[in-house]
Amino acid sequence: MREQKIALRMVMPYVLIIIAFVVLLLISNIVMSFSTTDGNFTFQNYKAIFTDNVFYKSVFNTCIWVLGSVAGQILLGLAVALLLTQIKRGQVFFRSIILILPWATLDIVAGVMWKWMYNDMYGVLNDILVKIGLAKDYIPWLATPKMAMIAVIVANIWKGFCLSGMFFIAGIQTIPRELYEAAEIDGANAYGRFWNVTIPQLKPVLMTTLMFTIIWTINYFPLIYVMTGGGPNYGTETIVTYIYRLSLRFLEYNKAAALSNILFIIVFTIAYLFTKKMAREVAA
Amino acid sequence: MMRVVSYILLTFIAIVIVFPFLWLVLTSFKTYQQIYSYPIIYLPKSWTIEHYQKIASLDFKRYFLNSVIVGVGTMLFSLVVGIFPAYAFSRYSFRFKSELLVSVLIFQMFPMVVFLVPIFKFLDWIKLLDTHIGLILAYLPFTTPITIVFLRSFFLSVPKSLEEAALIDGCNRTRAFLRVIFPVTLPGIAAVGVYAFLFTWSELLYSMSLLTSKRLQTIPTFLSVFVGQYQTRWGPLFAGSVFATLPPLIVFILLQRYFISGLVSGAVKE
Numbered sequence: 441m442r443e444q445k446i447a448l449r450m451v452m453p454y455v456l457i458i459i460a461f462v463v464l465l466l467i468s469n470i471v472m473s474f475s476t477t478d479g480n481f482t483f484q485n486y487k488a489i490f491t492d493n494v495f496y497k498s499v500f501n502t503c504i505w506v507l508g509s510v511a512g513q514i515l516l517g518l519a520v521a522l523l524l525t526q527i528k529r530g531q532v533f534f535r536s537i538i539l540i541l542p543w544a545t546l547d548i549v550a551g552v553m554w555k556w557m558y559n560d561m562y563g564v565l566n567d568i569l570v571k572i573g574l575a576k577d578y579i580p581w582l583a584t585p586k587m588a589m590i591a592v593i594v595a596n597i598w599k600g601f602c603l604s605g606m607f608f609i610a611g612i613q614t615i616p617r618e619l620y621e622a623a624e625i626d627g628a629n630a631y632g633r634f635w636n637v638t639i640p641q642l643k644p645v646l647m648t649t650l651m652f653t654i655i656w657t658i659n660y661f662p663l664i665y666v667m668t669g670g671g672p673n674y675g676t677e678t679i680v681t682y683i684y685r686l687s688l689r690f691l692e693y694n695k696a697a698a699l700s701n702i703l704f705i706i707v708f709t710i711a712y713l714f715t716k717k718m719a720r721e722v723a724a
Numbered sequence: 725m726m727r728v729v730s731y732i733l734l735t736f737i738a739i740v741i742v743f744p745f746l747w748l749v750l751t752s753f754k755t756y757q758q759i760y761s762y763p764i765i766y767l768p769k770s771w772t773i774e775h776y777q778k779i780a781s782l783d784f785k786r787y788f789l790n791s792v793i794v795g796v797g798t799m800l801f802s803l804v805v806g807i808f809p810a811y812a813f814s815r816y817s818f819r820f821k822s823e824l825l826v827s828v829l830i831f832q833m834f835p836m837v838v839f840l841v842p843i844f845k846f847l848d849w850i851k852l853l854d855t856h857i858g859l860i861l862a863y864l865p866f867t868t869p870i871t872i873v874f875l876r877s878f879f880l881s882v883p884k885s886l887e888e889a890a891l892i893d894g895c896n897r898t899r900a901f902l903r904v905i906f907p908v909t910l911p912g913i914a915a916v917g918v919y920a921f922l923f924t925w926s927e928l929l930y931s932m933s934l935l936t937s938k939r940l941q942t943i944p945t946f947l948s949v950f951v952g953q954y955q956t957r958w959g960p961l962f963a964g965s966v967f968a969t970l971p972p973l974i975v976f977i978l979l980q981r982y983f984i985s986g987l988v989s990g991a992v993k994e
Contacts, residue, residue, distance in 0.1 A: 443816050443817075443818070444816075444818050444819065446812075446816065446897065447812040447815075447816035447817075447818035447821075448818055448819070450808040450809060450811060450812035450816075451808070451809040451812050451813075451818075451824060453804075453805050453808065453809070454805060454806065454808075454809040454824070454868065454872065455824070457805055457864065457868075458805065458831070458864060458865055458868050458869070459827060461864070461865055462831060462834075462865050464842075464846070465839045465842040465843065465846070465865075468842040468845065468846070469838065469839075469841075469842055472841070472842075519733075519737075520734075520737060523730045523733055523734050523737075524734070526726060526727060526730040527727060527730050527731060527734070530731075532980075534734045534738060535980065536977050536980065537738045537741065537742055538734070538737055538738050538741050540973075540976045540977055540980055541741065541742060541745060541973065542741060543976060544922075544969065544972045544973040544975075544976035544977075545745065545969055545973075546925065546926040546943075546944060546947075546965070546968055546969055546972070547926050547927075547928055547944070548926075548928050548944045548947050548948055548965075549748070549947070549965040549968060549969055552947070552950075552951060552956070552958075552961055552962070552965060553744050553745065553747070553748045553962075553965070554744060555951075555956070556747075556748075556751065556956075556958055556962075557744060557747060561762065562759070562760055562761070562762065562764065564747055564764060564766075567763065567764045598741065598744065603987070606984050606987060606988055607987075607988055609984075609988075610984070610985075610988035630726065655833045658835070659833075659834075659835035659836070659837075661835075661836070661837055661928075661929055662928045662929065665928070665929075666928075666948070666951060680835055680837045683837050683838060683840075684837050684840070684929070687837075687840060687841045688840070688933060693841050696841060697841065697842075700835075700837075700838035701838075703835060703838060704838065707833055707834075707835065708830075708833075711830070711833055
């Protein structure tokens with residue numbers, strides 16, 4: 441009982457400061473989303489969202505942005521993790537360059553750096569692509585909606601794959617060596633060991649990594665803001681950039697609050713589905 | 725054989741990953757004529773530090789200092805608020821423990837942009853808008869949960885028997901914590917603090933929206949000013965970017981062991 445008291449006293453600052461603050465902010469958003477600018481109750485903000493073409497566009501773009509970024513980050517992260525756990529010497533060196541450098545780069549710096557590389561005239565990317573024969577002509581990367589989306593996804597894979605890489609390295613290190621030895625005795629080659637030992641053993645880590653990357657990508661704002669500002673023609677407008685635009689550019693606070701609440705529901709549905717599935721697998 | 729292939733592939737990936745950053749550094753040393761040259765000049769013909777001088781003349785020092793103030797403030801507050809809950813989560817069982825732990829995890833999933841307007845209004849209401857302490861307060865809901873998750877995993881890695889021995893020796897709980905747990909986990913605690921610091925170092929959205937006075941603004945805001953809608957001043961922008969990235973890069977490389985173990989603790993163990 442004494443322990444209870446001590447523990448509760450210890451968590452109090454967190455409860456009083458952080459939880460109370462967050463609850464206050466959440467309530468404030470909910471109240472705003474149901475208010476007119478005069479402070480009367482209304483459903484108008486939600487109606488405005490659901491009849492807004494940009495909203496549907498931003499939801500669609502968010503799906504593409506998440507699908508592309510997450511697929512790229514998971515695959516690259518997994519590849520790098522597998523390679524890094526193969527080697528002994530130089531592990532810290534390669535880890536520092538491949539995983540730590542993009543991680544340490546400021547969001548805005550990553551944004552401007554890629555923006556400059558994508559420049560259609562003076563950008564180095566076009567020059568390299570033409571020189572090695574992958575492109576016939578210079579590509580105006582950020583000028584058309586489709587190419588701009590590909591461009592921001594590539595930049596985001598660069599910036600974000602380090603996190604899944606680190607999750608996978610940690611996951612691979614927990615796989616017992618005996619499993620590989622047993623598979624080798626059974627005559628499995630490297631390919632077979634990967635599919636029959638590594639992947640099944642990594643599944644729990646894979647699920648959590650997937651959940652975190654999906655949610656972080658949905659929430660990730662600075663890269664798109666710096667590189668395209670959501671354009672051209674709403675081609676890279678995601679839900680978060682649209683919330684930003686609604687609140688700080690158009691000053692439609694109440695509509696932004698409504699969209700914020702919709703985003704909350706989306707994010708928590710995803711988190712709930714993942715944790716439920718994971719819990720069921722642990723129980724089974 | 726496998727190992728040789730791994731080294732070759734890793735070298736290739738490393739070159740691809742490092743190239744964008746290398747290109748940023750190279751461009752920051754080129755004159756404008758070389759930046760805007762067609763065809764592209766890869767290595768600067770004559771290295772120039774004019775962009776770095778330009779940055780220095782724009783009072784980069786002040787923005788740097790502001791970033792340090794906000795970073796250190798956020799670090800201290802997150803540690804003070806986070807350290808005891810983290811310890812309680814790692815050692816005791818109590819009512820609402822799992823609910824509170826879930827709240828810590830959920831807070832990590834909050835998109836920062838959705839709280840922008842409420843925080844703006846709240847800070848305006850308590851008269852802390854456009855102050856460093858206000859910005860620090862705005863960061864706490866995002867940095868404290870990470871701090872708790874990291875610290876909890878460090879505390880969990882200390883065997884319980886260590887404190888029990890101290891308790892038997894007549895220390896009370898607080899002294900046992902200060903004398904035994906604290907020294908052992910100090911590197912981890914420091915690393916967590918630095919992590920919170922670096923979070924604010926990179927953060928753009930809140931810093932540019934909540935600090936409107938020029939003399940209070942931080943590095944990301946300073947850099948964002950060079951990104952125009954029609955024209956971007958690449959030279960100074962890149963010189964500033966190099967300056968801004970070096971401190972976190974060095975710290976990340978030195979402390980990577982702690983950052984990684986803290987970060988993956990939630991995903992791999994348990």
